[in-house]
Amino acid sequence: METTTTYVLLGTDGRLTDDPAARDVTPELCRDLYRDMVLARRVDSEAYHLQRQGELGLWLQSLGQEAAQVGSIRAIRDSDPVFPSYRDHAAALCRGIGPEALLAQWRGVRQSGWDPAEHRFGVYTLVLGAQLLHAVGYAMGVQRDGSDDVVLAYFGDGSSSEGEANEAFNWAATVHAPVVFFCQNNQWAISTPTGRQFGAPLHRRAAGFGLATELVDGNDVLGVHAATRRAVEAVRRGGGPALIEATTYRMAGHSTSDDPTRYRTAAELDHWRARDPVDRLRALLDDRGWADGAFLADLDAEADALGAETRRACRALPDPDPTAMFDHVLPGGSPTVDRQRDAYAAYLASFEDAVEEAR
C-alpha cells in the first residue's frame, strides 16, 4: 500500500526540521504551548488521583495526547466553535473551562459542566462519532450565516468506524462544509488496536470522501499547530472540509476502570514514553535557551496552584438536590414531569415529617 509521509516540524530529537514552517516558530509560541501542555497534564494527573481516592466516579486520562489537543486548538481562533469527544481535557482547558466545570460530569453531580456557547466548546459526547454530524450541521449554519467561522471536531481512531463518522465525512464533502475533522489516533480503542479497527489509514479513507487530508505526528505540538493552521486557513478561504489524522498514543488506560496490561505490552509503552510530547518541546526550549529559570519556576508554581485548585474544586462540588433531575427535560416543561417532581418532593418530605414526629 502506498504510504503517506507524516508531517513533522519538531522531531523526536527535539530539533526543528527544515520544513518552511520552522520560520514561524517563535520562542513565545513555544513557551505558550509548553505551558498549556504542562498545566493540562497536571489537571489530568490530579483528576486521576481524585478518582483513585473515590472523589470522581470515573476519569479518562488525556495523558500523552496533550500536543495533539493543544497544538490544534491553539491554531484556530478562540471564536471558532469546537465539537469535542470526551478525552479532550487539554483542549477544554485552553478554552477557559476550569477544573470544576471539567470534573463535574465525572464526579457524577451533573451531566455536563460548562456552557457550550460561552466557551465555543461543546459538551463531551460519549456515544462515539455522534458529534461529527453535529459539527457538520453547525458548519452548514455557518455557511448560511455568511460567517467565516471554521468548526473543529475532535474524534478518535475507534470512532472513525462508526457509520455516523463516515456519514459526516461524506456529508461535509458534499456540502463543502467549513469543518476540520481532527482525529487523535491514539492507537487503541479500549483493547482494540488500529490494525483491527480499519483496513486503510483514516486520512486515506477521508481523502476518498473528498476531504483535504494530512497525516501529522500528533506528539509534535509545533507540527500539529502548523498543520492545523494550514488546514483551517484553507477551509476559511472556502477550500472545503479537511481532516487531520494526528498520530499519538493513549499513555493510560481507556478509563480508570480499564486494565491495559491485559492487551498491550510494557515495551510498547516504553516506545511511546520516549516520544513524550511535553519532553520533546522542553528539549527544544532548553536547546535554544528559550525558557529561563524564572519562566520554569513560575510555571511550576502555576501548575501547583492549579493542582491544588483542582483538588479543592472537586471536593467542593456539592451533591445536587434530588429534584434537580426533573429540571430541563423539556424547555417548555411537561405536566408529566411536573406531577412526578411534586409527588416525589412530597414523598421525600413525608420521611422528614416522620422523623420530626418521632422526636
Place this chain on the structure above:
Amino acid sequence: MTTTLSRAITTALHHALESDPSVLVMGQDVGALGGVFRVTDGLQKDFGPERVVDTPIAEAGIVGTAIGLAQRGYRPVCEIQFDGFVYPAFNQITSQLAKIHARTAGRITLPVVIRIPVSGGIGAVEHHSESNEAYFAHTAGLRVVTAATPQDAHWLLRQAIESEDPVVFFEPKCRYWSKGEVADEPDLPLDAARVVRPGTDLTLLTWGSMVETCLAAAAAAEEEGHDLEVVDLRSLSPMDVDALTAAVDRTGRAVVVHEAPTFGGLGGEVAATLAERCFDRLEAPVRRVGGFDVPYPAARLEAHYRPDLDRVLDAVDRTLAY
C-alpha cells in the same frame, strides 16, 4: 454450582461455543480484554479469534454482519457494550433482524442473540445506565428476555442461543457480581415467568435489576404482617400473561416494578393486560413503580431515580389500603 451472574453467562457462552461450531461471539473488546465487564473472559483463548471476534466500533456493523452470518448458517451472539450504545444498531435490529423472517415468508430464520448490559446502580456516566427494554419489546419479531439470577442468566442464555428466534438478552449490570446456584438443567422454558417468592396478599411483578429490590420489599412487608408474592417475568416479549393472571387470581392485588421510565414502560402493558383479563378479580388498581420520566440522571442522583425498597413499599401500602 454456585457462581456469579456474570460467570453464569460466561459458562453459558463457553458451553454454546463448545457444543455448536456455528456459534460465534462478537463485539467490542470481547477478546483479549474479555469485555468491559469480563463476561467473555477467557473465551477467545479457548476458541480463537475467528469464533470470539473483536469487532470495530460499529454497533450497526455488529448486528448487520450478524444478520449476514446467520443467513450463512452461523449463530452469532453479539455483545453491545452498554445499553445506551445500542441505538446506532436500532435500524438493523428493528427493521432488519426483527422483520426478515416475516418479509421472506418464513424462508429465512435469524438465530441471533444480542446481549446488552442494562440498567443502572453502578455509578456510571451518561448512556451507561439505561433501561431500554420497551423499545425492543414493542417491536414484533424479537424475543426480549432478562435474567435476575445466575440460574436464569445461564439457562435463559443457552435457550436463547438454541432458539431459532432473534433474542435481545438484557443483563442487569448491577447484578453481575451477585451469587447463586446454577442447576444442571433448566427448570423453566425460555418464555415462562417465575414465582420467586410465594405470597397471598399482593403480587409484585418485576424483572431484571428490580427483582432483588422487590424481594427486599417483600421481606420488609412481612415484618409488618403482609405476605407479598414476587413474580419475575423473565420474558418481556412474549409475556407470560397466564402467569400474570394466575398471580392476580391468587392475590387480587398487583404492583409492577421496573427501573425503566414509567411512561410507555412495560408496566403499562402489564397493567392493561390484567385489567382486560381479570378486572373482576382485582381488588385494587394495578400500580406502577418505575424510573421517573426524565433522562437517567448523573450518578449522584441515581439512588433517587431508581425505585427502591421504600418506593415499592409506598405503592404496596396504597394498593393494600385501596
